[in-house]
Amino acid sequence: MKLGRILVTSAWPYIQHVLHLGNLLPILSADVMARYYRLKGHDVLFVSGSDVHGTPIEVEALRQGISPKELTEKNHRKVVDLFKKWAISFDNYTTTESPVHKEFVMNFHRKVFENGYVFTQESELPYCPKCKRFLPDRFVEGECPYCGYKGARGDQCEQCGRLLDPTKLINARCSICGSSPIFRKTIHWYFDLPRFADKLKDYIINNKQFPDNARNFSLKLIEEGLKPRPMTRDSEWGIPAPFEGAKGKTLYVWFENVLGYISATIEYFKVHGDEDRWKKFWFDKDSKILCFIGKDNIPFHTIIFPALLLATHEGYNLPWNVSTNEWLNFGGQKSSKSRKIGIWIDEALEMFPADYWRYTLMVNRPEASDTNFTWKIFLEKVNSDLNDTLGNFIHRTLMFINNYYDGKVPKPGDLDELDKRMLDAVKKYFKEVDEALNGFHIQAATKKVIDLAREGNRYLNEKEPWKTFRSNPESAATTLYVSVQVVKALSVIIEPFMPFASKEIRKCLNLPERLMWEDAVKPLKEGHKIGQAKPIFRKINLSEDDLQEMLEGVRLSMQKISFEEFSKIDMRVGKIINAEKVPGSKNLLKLTIDVGMADPKIAVAGIAKYYRPEDLLNRQIVVVTNLEPKKIFGIESEVMILAAQHGDNVVFIQPEKQIKPGSKVS
RNA sequence: AGCGGGGUGGGGUAGCUAGGUUAACCCGCUGGGCUCAUAACCCAGAGAUCGGUCGUUCAAAUCGACCCCCCGCUACCA
Numbered sequence: 001m002k003l004g005r006i007l008v009t010s011a012w013p014y015i016q017h018v019l020h021l022g023n024l025l026p027i028l029s030a031d032v033m034a035r036y037y038r039l040k041g042h043d044v045l046f047v048s049g050s051d052v053h054g055t056p057i058e059v060e061a062l063r064q065g066i067s068p069k070e071l072t073e074k075n076h077r078k079v080v081d082l083f084k085k086w087a088i089s090f091d092n093y094t095t096t097e098s099p100v101h102k103e104f105v106m107n108f109h110r111k112v113f114e115n116g117y118v119f120t121q122e123s124e125l126p127y128c129p130k131c132k133r134f135l136p137d138r139f140v141e142g143e144c145p146y147c148g149y150k151g152a153r154g155d156q157c158e159q160c161g162r163l164l165d166p167t168k169l170i171n172a173r174c175s176i177c178g179s180s181p182i183f184r185k186t187i188h189w190y191f192d193l194p195r196f197a198d199k200l201k202d203y204i205i206n207n208k209q210f211p212d213n214a215r216n217f218s219l220k221l222i223e224e225g226l227k228p229r230p231m232t233r234d235s236e237w238g239i240p241a242p243f244e245g246a247k248g249k250t251l252y253v254w255f256e257n258v259l260g261y262i263s264a265t266i267e268y269f270k271v272h273g274d275e276d277r278w279k280k281f282w283f284d285k286d287s288k289i290l291c292f293i294g295k296d297n298i299p300f301h302t303i304i305f306p307a308l309l310l311a312t313h314e315g316y317n318l319p320w321n322v323s324t325n326e327w328l329n330f331g332g333q334k335s336s337k338s339r340k341i342g343i344w345i346d347e348a349l350e351m352f353p354a355d356y357w358r359y360t361l362m363v364n365r366p367e368a369s370d371t372n373f374t375w376k377i378f379l380e381k382v383n384s385d386l387n388d389t390l391g392n393f394i395h396r397t398l399m400f401i402n403n404y405y406d407g408k409v410p411k412p413g414d415l416d417e418l419d420k421r422m423l424d425a426v427k428k429y430f431k432e433v434d435e436a437l438n439g440f441h442i443q444a445a446t447k448k449v450i451d452l453a454r455e456g457n458r459y460l461n462e463k464e465p466w467k468t469f470r471s472n473p474e475s476a477a478t479t480l481y482v483s484v485q486v487v488k489a490l491s492v493i494i495e496p497f498m499p500f501a502s503k504e505i506r507k508c509l510n511l512p513e514r515l516m517w518e519d520a521v522k523p524l525k526e527g528h529k530i531g532q533a534k535p536i537f538r539k540i541n542l543s544e545d546d547l548q549e550m551l552e553g554v555r556l557s558m559q560k561i562s563f564e565e566f567s568k569i570d571m572r573v574g575k576i577i578n579a580e581k582v583p584g585s586k587n588l589l590k591l592t593i594d595v596g597m598a599d600p601k602i603a604v605a606g607i608a609k610y611y612r613p614e615d616l617l618n619r620q621i622v623v624v625t626n627l628e629p630k631k632i633f634g635i636e637s638e639v640m641i642l643a644a645q646h647g648d649n650v651v652f653i654q655p656e657k658q659i660k661p662g663s664k665v666s
Numbered sequence: 667a668g669c670g671g672g673g674u675g676g677g678g679u680a681g682c683u684a685g686g687u688u689a690a691c692c693c694g695c696u697g698g699g700c701u702c703a704u705a706a707c708c709c710a711g712a713g714a715u716c717g718g719u720c721g722u723u724c725a726a727a728u729c730g731a732c733c734c735c736c737c738g739c740u741a742c743c744a
Contacts, residue, residue, distance in 0.1 A: 011744085012744085013744090014743095014744045016744090051744060053744095054743085054744065055743080056743070056744075057744095123742090125742075134742095136742060136743060137742060137743075138742095138743050139743090153743095188742085212670095212671085212683085213670070213671060216669095216670060216671085217669080217670055217671090217739075220669060220670070221669090221740090221741080224668095224669085224740095226741095227741080229741075229742085230742060233742080252742080252744095253743095253744055254741090254743095254744065257744070295670090295671085295738070295739080296738080296739075296743095296744080297744080298670095298739085299739090299740095299741060300741085300744080303741090304741090326671075326672090326737085326738080327737075327738070329737085334737095334738095363679095363692095364678085364679085368671080368672075368679090368680085369671060369672045369673090369736095369737075369738095370671085370672080370736090370737055370738075371678085371679085372678085374677095374678090376677080376678090376693090377677090377678065377693090380677090380678080380692080380693055380694090381692095381693095384692075384693065385692080385693095387704070387706085388704080388706060388707080389692095389706095389707085391704070391706095392703060392704060392706055392707070393703085393707085394703095395702095395703055395704065395706090396702055396703035396704090396706085396707080397702085397703085398703095399702065399703060400702050400703080403702080404702085443679085443680090444680075447679090447680090447691075447692080450692085451691085451692095454692095454707095457703095457706095457707050457708070458707085458708060458709095460702075460703090460707075460708085461699090461700070461707060461708040461709085462708080464700075464701095464702085465702070466700090466701070466702040466703095467700095467702095469702090480702095533703095535704055536704095537704085538704080539704065539706090
């Protein structure tokens with residue numbers, strides 16, 4: 001591909017919650033490609049933003065007792081901060097609440113209206129009198145008329161899979177408040193989608209780089225016949241529908257969030273000067289629009305968005321490619337916040353560096369079909385690929401130069417067959433990664449990076465410079481000269497995937513932070529002084545169970561409680577004044593504890609396996625005094641002692657010095 | 667129910683649109699080598715007749731038909 005202008009976009013995450021790793025896939029894929037294109041020297045702009053409107057967000061805000069604006073601003077800030085930590089190289093990450101976006105969207109739809117692609121139609125839709133709102137189909141629940149399942153939703157019964165509509169449900173109720181919805185007449189504005197069927201078909205057929213999943217699915221939809229789509233909603237949280245008589249209606253999110261690709265471009269150049277330059281991206285025919293999405297977004301990007309652009313008659317560029325990923329499952333199941341399945345992008349970074357995740361996600365990127373995330377795979381990728389193969393190759397090369405050549409790239413002698421083969425391999429892999437990325441085969445490209453390191457390891461083993469250093473110094477010098485060229489190439493070609501590691505390696509090589517793609521194959525000169533070698537990756541010496549436990553720990557520690565909530569827990573120092581086994585139980589001790597009150601308190605604690613009663617007498621410990629009492633083995637336990645547990649080991653918490661029983665712990 | 671995608675050695679994937687050498691790669695396993703390096707690296711080997719059946723063809727994992735299984739979508743859910 002010759003140098004050009006490319007707008008890279010990723011689907012706008014709906015920020016009802018923080019995203020999980022699956023949600024991150026399109027964003028991460030877009031980042032890899034944006035970084036790659038920048039390295040190649042293209043004129044790149046990478047934009048996205050938070051999708052903040054719509055009913056699910058209103059409902060979530062209601063649940064949390066805050067306004068949709070507060071909820072989405074809170075989540076947006078959180079997500080912006082996280083994307084930074086994930087090294088997502090957005091040029092502009094904005095939101096659908098941005099004034100630029102709102103204004104652009106309203107003007108855009110006025111245009112579409114003026115061009116005659118919008119009409120109104122009245123319909124009867126479910127309305128909850130108590131919540132005073134119209135309900136999207138999925139927010140109506142009731143009994144399935146076919147299988148009798150009680151929790152069926154107005155769009156579909158999850159039990160029998162049949163498509164429903166809210167009028168069919170028996171005993172329908174509002175899933176927000178539980179009262180019975182009524183059906184109320186309302187008017188909505190519709191987009192006349194069928195009029196674009198032929199143009200869309202041509203567009204999709206002629207865009208050869210569309211992946212199969214997006215193309216086939218879209219063509220099928222067109223063949224089956226497009227239907228007009230309602231553009232408006234009876235909802236307050238959204239962008240006002242800019243049509244006459246549409247007071248109180250907002251635009252359906254899918255008719256505004258995709259336009260964010262344009263408004264975010266406009267906003268970027270507004271902020272950075274050069275206000276008209278956004279038009280280069282959206283109207284110049286040599287500019288490319290490249291969208292990354294998950295497979296659920298296909299029709300919105302291959303049909304609705306292009307149709308909207310066509311409806312303006314203004315000659316917008318349509319998406320050049322819509323690179324679509326399949327799903328990432330967790331242990332075979334879909335991510336689910338409520339069922340605690342999956343890993344969230346904030347938790348992940350509390351566990352391991354971003355590059356570990358970036359690599360694992362890209363090398364396992366679901367392209368042909370859904371893939372599965374398991375700890376086993378994660379361990380394999382990090383330990384075997386990153387640490388043993390890539391990290392170790394770099395380290396052994398740099399250590400050798402540090403230790404044997406005073407940290408200077410040695411002067412090579414004549415190249416033998418193996419040397420030439422190695423240098424050719426660098427060029428070969430460099431080219432293959434290039435080709436793979438150009439074809440959006442990110443998974444394959446990621447694998448090839450490790451393959452190059454593997455080639456490097458093989459080369460070192462065959463050349464054995466640790467032997468030839470004495471027997472044939474010229475050969476050893478050549479070997480290390482060649483090896484360090486491989487390291488340099490790696491430092492460049494891993495950058496799109498692992499920007500942090502790339503930077504680390506550059507530092508070890510004493511190279512500038514910024515290099516271009518082509519620099520990968522430009523040799524380091526002899527005599528170049530490199531820096532100190534240090535391991536780039538660390539092995540994870542944990543079992544799958546350990547990792548799961550770690551995740552759960554991280555998850556707990558991230559569930560922040562307010563100081564007020566914490567203050568409700570009354571913890572005090574107690575002194576054990578009596579301890580005896582609970583008759584009939586294996587692991588229970590009955591402890592009598594002085595907590596500084598008139599009467600001592602009783603605690604029933606499961607520590608008999610770890611402590612003998614006589615060892616506990618007069619020991620000071622920490623107890624929670626205001627937990628609700630609980631009967632255990634017929635004994636009322638009034639307080640709880642604090643203990644730490646790791647696997648099969650349990651120890652209680654003891655003050656570091658003696659202190660008066662009843663002293664408050666905080 | 668319809669549609670889309672998938673079913674490849676023990677695990678994970680590629681190949682399959684343009685059918686043709688010993689079905690590729692990673693992990694794991696077995697045996698060996700090396701010691702520069704993060705107990706890492708390298709070599710060799712065992713292991714799949716490519717979901718099933720039928721068909722097209724000189725030749726099929728790759729094309730066609732039917733069947734079974736998994737995932738997703740079916741647009742007023744983002």
